[in-house]
Amino acid sequence: MILGIVVIFFLIFLMVIFPTRIKIINKILFLFTLIILILFAAFRDGKSVNDYELYVGAWYWASYEKTTIEASFIFIRDILRDGLRLHYLSIFIIYAILGVVTKLFAIKKIANNFYLAVLIYLSHFYILHELTQMRAGVAAGFILLAIAPLYNRNIKQFLFLTSIAIVFHYSAVLMLPLWFVRTNKNTKFLYYLVPIGIVFYVTGFNFIQKIPIPYFQTKLDTYQKLTEDGVEGYAKINVFNAFYLLRVLIFYFVMIFRHKIAEHSKYFYLLLRIEGISLFALPTLAIIPAIAYRVHEFLGIVELVLYPLIIYAFRIRIVGYFVVIMIALIMFCVNIFYNKLILF
Structure with a gap:
C-alpha cells in the first residue's frame, strides 16, 4: 500500500x-x-x-x-x-x-x-x-x-x-461559529493566537468544561474519562509534536508575507483566520485530546488551499513552487514514517 x-x-x-x-x-x-x-x-x-x-x-x-x-x-x-x-x-x-x-x-x-x-x-x-x-x-x-x-x-x-x-x-457543528469570522485585512491579532493557546496548555486552563450545555458536558466527561484511562485514540497528546510545529512555522511564514500573498486570492484572509483558529484549538483543547484533534483537523482542511498560495511570497516563482513541494513531501513523510498513518 x-x-x-x-x-x-x-x-x-x-x-x-x-x-x-x-x-x-x-x-x-x-x-x-x-x-x-x-x-x-x-x-x-x-x-x-x-x-x-x-x-x-x-x-x-x-x-x-x-x-x-x-x-x-x-x-x-x-x-x-x-x-x-x-x-x-x-x-x-x-x-x-x-x-x-x-x-x-x-x-x-x-x-x-x-x-x-x-x-x-x-x-x-x-x-x-x-x-x-x-x-x-x-x-x-x-x-x-x-x-x-x-x-x-x-x-x-x-x-x-x-x-x-x-x-x-x-x-462539523464547529463550522457554524465561523460565520462570524471577518474577512478584512486586520490580521495582526493572529500572531498571538498560538502563544495564547500554548499558555492555556501549559497552565492546564480548561474553559471548554465550563460550557453549560448538559449533553455537551456529558460527552466531555466521557472523553475525559477515556483520556484518564489511556484508551487508544484518547491518550494525552504532546502539543509540541513535529507535525504541529511544522504547521506553526508555515503559519508564521505566511503571516509575514500575508500582504503580498493576499493580492492573488480573495479567500486568503478568511483562510488565514481559520488556520489560526485551528492552530489555537489544539493546545487550548489538549486536555481533551479527541476534541482537540477533531477541531484542529476539521478547520485545518483550509491548508489545501492556503499552502499553495505560498508560491506568491517569492519573487522568483520557481522557488515558491519548490518550497510548497517540499512542504508536501515533508508532510507526506511525517504522516507515513512519524505518525504512521499507513502501516508497513
Whole structure:
C-alpha cells in the first residue's frame, strides 16, 4: 500500500511541474486524478490503516444503539446491505466517492493552483481522511465547499453545506461559529493566537468544561474519562509534536508575507483566520485530546488551499513552487514514517 500512495504522489508531482493550458488535457487529467484517488481509497488494504476494521464491524451491527456512529452511516449502510444486498466494500466505495469528489471540486473552485493543492491534499488529508477517518473525510469535504459561500456571505448555501457536513460527522457543528469570522485585512491579532493557546496548555486552563450545555458536558466527561484511562485514540497528546510545529512555522511564514500573498486570492484572509483558529484549538483543547484533534483537523482542511498560495511570497516563482513541494513531501513523510498513518 505504501508503494501505491508513493506512486500517486509522484504522478501528481509530475502534473505540478509539467502543467498544460490545453483544456481537454486538463479535463482528462482531472478525471484521471479523481478516479485514481477514489479507487485507491475504496479498495485500500484494511490491514495497513486504522479504523478499517471498525467500519467493517459497523457493517454487521444489527442496530444503531450499539454505537455512537452517525445515523447517516447507518442509513447508507442499511440501503447498501439490506436494500441492495451488496458487499461491505460498497460503503467504502460510497465514502471514497463523497470524500474525494467534494474536496477536489472545492479545490477546483477556490484554489489558484489545482494540482499543487491536490499534492498538499495527498500529503496529509487524503491519508488521514479518505484512508482512515472516512466519515470525517466526507464532512471535511463539505466544510471546504462551504468556504466560498462563507466568504460571499451566502448564509443559505453555507448552512446547507454545513448541515450536510454535520449529518456525516457531528463534530462539523464547529463550522457554524465561523460565520462570524471577518474577512478584512486586520490580521495582526493572529500572531498571538498560538502563544495564547500554548499558555492555556501549559497552565492546564480548561474553559471548554465550563460550557453549560448538559449533553455537551456529558460527552466531555466521557472523553475525559477515556483520556484518564489511556484508551487508544484518547491518550494525552504532546502539543509540541513535529507535525504541529511544522504547521506553526508555515503559519508564521505566511503571516509575514500575508500582504503580498493576499493580492492573488480573495479567500486568503478568511483562510488565514481559520488556520489560526485551528492552530489555537489544539493546545487550548489538549486536555481533551479527541476534541482537540477533531477541531484542529476539521478547520485545518483550509491548508489545501492556503499552502499553495505560498508560491506568491517569492519573487522568483520557481522557488515558491519548490518550497510548497517540499512542504508536501515533508508532510507526506511525517504522516507515513512519524505518525504512521499507513502501516508497513
